[in-house]
Amino acid sequence: MALIVQKFGGSSVANKDRLFNVADIVTRTYAKGNKVIVVVSAQGDTTDDLIAKAKEVNEDASKREMDMLLTAGEQMSASLLAMAIEKLGYPVVSLLGWQAGFVTSTAYGSARIKRVEPDRMQKELDKKNIIVVTGFQGINRYDDMTTLGRGGSDTSAVAIAAAMHADLCQIYTDVEGVYTADPRKVKNAQKLEAISYDEMLELASLGAQVLNNRSVEMAKKYGIELEVLSSMTRKPGTIVKEAVKMEEMLISGVAKDEDVARVSIIGVPDRPGLAFKIFSKLAANNINVDIILQSVGRNGTKDISFTVSHSNLKPTIELLNTPYAEQLGANTVVYDENIAKVSVVGAGMESHPGTAAKMFEALFDANINIRMISTSEIKISVLIDRADADRAVSVIHERFFDKTQQH
Amino acid sequence: MALIVQKFGGSSVANKDRLFNVADIVTRTYAKGNKVIVVVSAQGDTTDDLIAKAKEVNEDASKREMDMLLTAGEQMSASLLAMAIEKLGYPVVSLLGWQAGFVTSTAYGSARIKRVEPDRMQKELDKKNIIVVTGFQGINRYDDMTTLGRGGSDTSAVAIAAAMHADLCQIYTDVEGVYTADPRKVKNAQKLEAISYDEMLELASLGAQVLNNRSVEMAKKYGIELEVLSSMTRKPGTIVKEAVKMEEMLISGVAKDEDVARVSIIGVPDRPGLAFKIFSKLAANNINVDIILQSVGRNGTKDISFTVSHSNLKPTIELLNTPYAEQLGANTVVYDENIAKVSVVGAGMESHPGTAAKMFEALFDANINIRMISTSEIKISVLIDRADADRAVSVIHERFFDKTQQH
Numbered sequence: 177m178a179l180i181v182q183k184f185g186g187s188s189v190a191n192k193d194r195l196f197n198v199a200d201i202v203t204r205t206y207a208k209g210n211k212v213i214v215v216v217s218a219q220g221d222t223t224d225d226l227i228a229k230a231k232e233v234n235e236d237a238s239k240r241e242m243d244m245l246l247t248a249g250e251q252m253s254a255s256l257l258a259m260a261i262e263k264l265g266y267p268v269v270s271l272l273g274w275q276a277g278f279v280t281s282t283a284y285g286s287a288r289i290k291r292v293e294p295d296r297m298q299k300e301l302d303k304k305n306i307i308v309v310t311g312f313q314g315i316n317r318y319d320d321m322t323t324l325g326r327g328g329s330d331t332s333a334v335a336i337a338a339a340m341h342a343d344l345c346q347i348y349t350d351v352e353g354v355y356t357a358d359p360r361k362v363k364n365a366q367k368l369e370a371i372s373y374d375e376m377l378e379l380a381s382l383g384a385q386v387l388n389n390r391s392v393e394m395a396k397k398y399g400i401e402l403e404v405l406s407s408m409t410r411k412p413g414t415i416v417k418e419a420v421k422m423e424e425m426l427i428s429g430v431a432k433d434e435d436v437a438r439v440s441i442i443g444v445p446d447r448p449g450l451a452f453k454i455f456s457k458l459a460a461n462n463i464n465v466d467i468i469l470q471s472v473g474r475n476g477t478k479d480i481s482f483t484v485s486h487s488n489l490k491p492t493i494e495l496l497n498t499p500y501a502e503q504l505g506a507n508t509v510v511y512d513e514n515i516a517k518v519s520v521v522g523a524g525m526e527s528h529p530g531t532a533a534k535m536f537e538a539l540f541d542a543n544i545n546i547r548m549i550s551t552s553e554i555k556i557s558v559l560i561d562r563a564d565a566d567r568a569v570s571v572i573h574e575r576f577f578d579k580t581q582q583h
Numbered sequence: 584m585a586l587i588v589q590k591f592g593g594s595s596v597a598n599k600d601r602l603f604n605v606a607d608i609v610t611r612t613y614a615k616g617n618k619v620i621v622v623v624s625a626q627g628d629t630t631d632d633l634i635a636k637a638k639e640v641n642e643d644a645s646k647r648e649m650d651m652l653l654t655a656g657e658q659m660s661a662s663l664l665a666m667a668i669e670k671l672g673y674p675v676v677s678l679l680g681w682q683a684g685f686v687t688s689t690a691y692g693s694a695r696i697k698r699v700e701p702d703r704m705q706k707e708l709d710k711k712n713i714i715v716v717t718g719f720q721g722i723n724r725y726d727d728m729t730t731l732g733r734g735g736s737d738t739s740a741v742a743i744a745a746a747m748h749a750d751l752c753q754i755y756t757d758v759e760g761v762y763t764a765d766p767r768k769v770k771n772a773q774k775l776e777a778i779s780y781d782e783m784l785e786l787a788s789l790g791a792q793v794l795n796n797r798s799v800e801m802a803k804k805y806g807i808e809l810e811v812l813s814s815m816t817r818k819p820g821t822i823v824k825e826a827v828k829m830e831e832m833l834i835s836g837v838a839k840d841e842d843v844a845r846v847s848i849i850g851v852p853d854r855p856g857l858a859f860k861i862f863s864k865l866a867a868n869n870i871n872v873d874i875i876l877q878s879v880g881r882n883g884t885k886d887i888s889f890t891v892s893h894s895n896l897k898p899t900i901e902l903l904n905t906p907y908a909e910q911l912g913a914n915t916v917v918y919d920e921n922i923a924k925v926s927v928v929g930a931g932m933e934s935h936p937g938t939a940a941k942m943f944e945a946l947f948d949a950n951i952n953i954r955m956i957s958t959s960e961i962k963i964s965v966l967i968d969r970a971d972a973d974r975a976v977s978v979i980h981e982r983f984f985d986k987t988q989q990h
Binding site: 251 | 599602603633636637639640641643644645647648649651652654655658659661662663665666667669670676677679682703726727728
């Protein structure tokens with residue numbers, strides 16, 4: 177008998193039929209002798225609808241009141257799912273975040289889980305109840321409702337799995353698992369049987385939003401085995417865990433991220449400390465920088481390039497432009513919005529030299545120009561023109577999966 | 584500086600404009616230097632919509648899960664009202680029933696308030712916050728959400744007024760106060776300036792559903808002064824309190840109740856104990872009996888008549904019919920559904936003989952036949968044909984208010 181946490185997103189519980197589909201998955205798991213804790217998001221567009229309703233009343237509503245409003249969304253879906261499970265004849269109880277013991281920081285709208293007190297859930301499990309917990313929410317030290325921010329239900333599920341020492345945490349979603357590339361765009365994209373936490377983190381940060389990043393980080397920290405799978409098809413999904421046997425698999429996926437803009441400061445004097453100054457200035461203004469590249473010094477100057485998200489481009493330019501550029505002694509600041517980041521991710525590349533060369537060769541063969549390159553131990557990213565992005569993913573995927581994998 | 588509790592029903596907060604209308608009332612009260620605690624129901628049809636949603640999933644959902652679902656309704660209206668108050672620039676905090684200290688019995692769907700712990704509300708008042716509390720709900724000793732049953736928000740408001748020692752509890756509704764008769768049906772129906780708790784209770788039980796009865800009972804118990812008024816017209820309403828100076832006012836209102844059926848057991852042997860047996864049998868089956876009348880014994884038999892609500896008629900007949908009637912030695916059981924109860928209520932009638940005679944005379948002049956009569960210290964009720972009910976209310980009202988009041 178295992179303890180299994182199952183998380184279902186908003187589309188999985190969007191209406192009566194979907195609720196009963198989920199109730200069926202849950203009660204089948206329970207009927208096999210497992211203990212089951214279910215985590216649900218709000219139904220369908222409920223959260224967006226509530227946000228729209230709030231904005232109609234007050235564009236600048238306090239985050240505290242927004243959280244009070246939004247937490248009602250999961251309350252409704254959790255009780256409705258419990259009713260569906262009752263209808264199937266199984267013992268069930270729904271619990272709000274605070275009832276399930278979720279204690280969070282005070283940051284309304286983006287609270288962090290501080291701890292999950294297991295007493296109430298343990299009591300309900302002892303009573304042989306299936307438990308349905310509202311995801312995305314908790315309570316802070318003022319006894320006020322908080323939300324974890326978008327995607328927080330994944331984190332709720334992993335936190336429960338950690339607190340209750342669950343054997344498995346299943347994240348049900350609208351895709352069948354983690355793929356080597358976006359299956360809607362790349363033919364022959366393959367579902368992975370397994371992937372490591374680190375690879376999953378790299379893929380998620382690349383815009384392959386299958387799992388919320390915080391939930392993967394937490395799963396890694398507590399060694400929680402995750403399974404990403406579809407609530408509709410009932411097929412095995414992708415297991416996310418620490419050690420994944422890579423076999424012949426060089427890389428686990430190809431992903432692209434189009435929410436990226438490149439900024440370059442041209443002609444920065446080649447003196448120590450200038451890069452530090454630039455990036456601490458950006459950090460102080462809450463601007464997150466992704467890839468950073470510095471050209472080799474020439475004639476006593478260098479160029480510093482980096483990428484930011486589109487929403488951060490304007491504030492970045494405003495911060496760095498004259499008079500700041502002049503202060504640094506730099507010539508000018510230029511930027512490019514029409515780019516994309518394409519990456520290959522794979523723990524296997526560490527022990528297989530030549531991954532980067534293979535990727536670059538594929539791009540060269542397709543006549544795609546590389547504007548920047550960045551590498552980590554398990555990832556190689558290139559910046560290219562955005563117009564080339566989908567084609568780049570396809571040719572790289574083909575090179576690694578259609579041919580090389582069968583060598 | 585006074586502490587004022589203001590309760591707003593679902594139609595008063597049904598949409599953005601209504602929310603801002605309420606926010607205006609609340610903040611004007613606050614701006615005059617008062618402390619204000621607001622109690623809200625769910626918006627418009629929210630509760631009915633949620634019930635319909637639940638029934639779609641599970642006709643026989645547990646009451647616990649129903650309460651979990653329904654309490655989300657006030658959570659949404661309370662936070663939205665708080666946002667509207669924020670928009671007007673006033674300090675405000677919304678609190679759920681349990682945050683406001685509402686501890687109830689465990690009876691899901693119809694919980695009784697056991698106590699209201701004042702600490703959190705006091706803390707928020709000390710911070711000069713306007714408080715918006717979700718009506719209709721609390722938490723039981725299992726830390727589970729409970730609802731007080733329909734109309735429970737009135738009771739929530741009075742309970743807060745009692746716990747916080749408020750100076751006044753205003754119940755905002757869609758009528759301007761308590762009237763001498765239904766103003767939509769009786770011309771010259773007059774709004775009362777004041778009415779006693781007992782009269783209000785009699786009127787409420789007669790179907791003049793301005794105030795929930797439990798809330799009036801609680802207000803009477805704790806001596807909370809109530810004001811019933813409209814959230815739309817901004818006129819003074821009707822004060823409900825202990826001692827009302829009656830002046831020339833014989834009666835405070837005329838009301839009718841059409842949800843009434845008469846049952847008669849004909850030819851019951853005139854032996855002691857039979858009435859007791861009949862009514863304890865009905866009570867044991869949760870059938871509430873209103874008026875009871877027993878004819879004077881004749882030829883060693885008597886007739887026992889009483890009224891029940893329509894929904895209780897069928898079970899009553901089934902319980903009393905043969906073989907039970909035979910067991911009693913009675914002849915037969917007859918019933919009449921096409922009747923109505925019309926009553927005059929007024930603390931003044933105690934000291935003014937002739938109230939009953941005046942009422943009966945009005946009915947006689949209008950050629951309306953009286954089928955049963957029942958009196959209490961402050962009420963006289965008659966059963967008449969339902970077809971005559973509206974006319975009866977009119978002629979009685981006219982007799983007492985258009986002529987006699989000016990004697």
